[in-house]
Amino acid sequence: MTPSLTEAVAQAWPPAEWRDVHLLAAVSGGADSVALLRALHKLKREAGGRGRLLVAHFDHGIRGVASADDARWVAELAEGLGLECRLGVAAGPPPASEQHARDARYRWLAETAGEVGARHIATGHTADDQTETILYRLLRGSGLAGLAGVPPHRPLTAACDVVRPLLEVTRAEVEQHLRALDQPYRTDATNAEPTYARNRMRNELLPALRLEFGEGVDAAIRRAGQQAGEAQQVVGELAARLAGEARIDGSPDEVRLSPALLAAAPPLVAREACKLAWRSAGWPEQSMGAEQWQRLYTLLCDAGTAGLQLPGGVDARWVDSIVVLRRTSAD
């Protein structure tokens, strides 16, 4: 009676693609990751293959005894399934932010994957996480790129990637599946990722939106995210080609660009190409926001524009018929 979640995992990530390599399931002990582990375990048993399925749990040490209890609980779950379990504990003081906690967790997961030779790390992100991520990023101002949400696959290190086979499965389906399996889970396990605003989004904003716009609102948000991701990829490929054509060789601390090529391209593609050229110079991007990229684009379109001082100590100006970006100081 509970094949649907397992089938969804098999469809999103066919066992034939991973049965012969080692796999690390990141398990917090919460419903999502426990459901993922049960599904992978079942599929692995059926598919066989040379690869091993292992469990990894990272204890952020934020919640004291409860954290240690979660770790023990996950270890027992793994043992019951006959799987090796790797436990990690955060070193030093508690993480300064959700982002730091997340970074520490992924660092440890990458290390552990390296130690056991795992090719993939599977995480339990669900369709609900995806909806929340897309809406959250939209409202925080991440633009089109952020709207794309989290990808189902992404490289983490040269040897290992992160896979999210539950991205098409809702949290309600996860809970229903676990009830049907009579599989308990840790309800108080902190995912460590949701911020305060994100929790309110999950517990207040999205329920209110479902009342107003119907249950389809989640899928509507994810569809926009999916299309934004596809559009971003199309734009990214055009931008990469354009950046290759528009970049002129110069000294290492310079980026020399052909403004004619950039100005002839669609503005979004030209701005993305500028980003790629900037990134290839290894310059800091953090302080370059939508407004700064627009200013640089405006300069490229008009030879009469005065020189620009951009963040990261980068100076941009017309020199004869090209535009030269030069890092004059590392501020």
Next chain:
Amino acid sequence: MTPSLTEAVAQAWPPAEWRDVHLLAAVSGGADSVALLRALHKLKREAGGRGRLLVAHFDHGIRGVASADDARWVAELAEGLGLECRLGVAAGPPPASEQHARDARYRWLAETAGEVGARHIATGHTADDQTETILYRLLRGSGLAGLAGVPPHRPLTAACDVVRPLLEVTRAEVEQHLRALDQPYRTDATNAEPTYARNRMRNELLPALRLEFGEGVDAAIRRAGQQAGEAQQVVGELAARLAGEARIDGSPDEVRLSPALLAAAPPLVAREACKLAWRSAGWPEQSMGAEQWQRLYTLLCDAGTAGLQLPGGVDARWVDSIVVLRRTSAD
């Protein structure tokens, strides 16, 4: 002390571009359209030119006496500014929906523009309207295209376009501007466009989001919309080129497509190209949703796929090495 709104209008829509053609300002009597009219009037006086500025007001007849009062009020405002005013009244029963009311209003505006020879119809949509439109469409499931929001210019008829010079101006700035001018407006004037869900979005959802995410949330939504619009345009141009290349001549009730070209393109571009080919055949699009376009795309990518029955009585199937779409019935 109140130059900013007028300057914003002049920047969004330089008087040099319209001073020599006739212009219809669509004025409901609400704050937005009254502020727009005052700004256009001032800019027109300064810029001169051969064109005339006229006022147009459409009475939907929905609110009885209050509607007629609004019409009279707008006529007096126009007279006070020395401008000709055209009044329209909805014929027949009250409109069945907001969309019908909107359609009737634009039909009348297009007719009136034709009568007076106006090249442009200017409407008072503000940045707040844009934010609400983008968020509303996202939540209603319109995908990337809807996220783009309303464009600052769009053709209405072959002879006339709609211009929205206030799209970068907030409602708060409009009200502040009118206070500074000591210019009254009709607070109860129904815009006729906002639906119930939209009113709640304006009065409840967006204020709650501003509390949670800060005042920047409006600009964040509009920036995503702007980028979605730019991406949509890039994708649209690629799709138009692809549709031209992939379409093979056939009989009038057929669309014959080269699947090899479509399957080699990014999926988003290929699906958009299918839409363009479908549209060029004049087939009904209403029942074709994201899922149906995806099914058609899947068919194009795999010669082994069985034929498809699509909405609008269109049958799609592989015939030798091409895919033939044929309208077999007009259901």
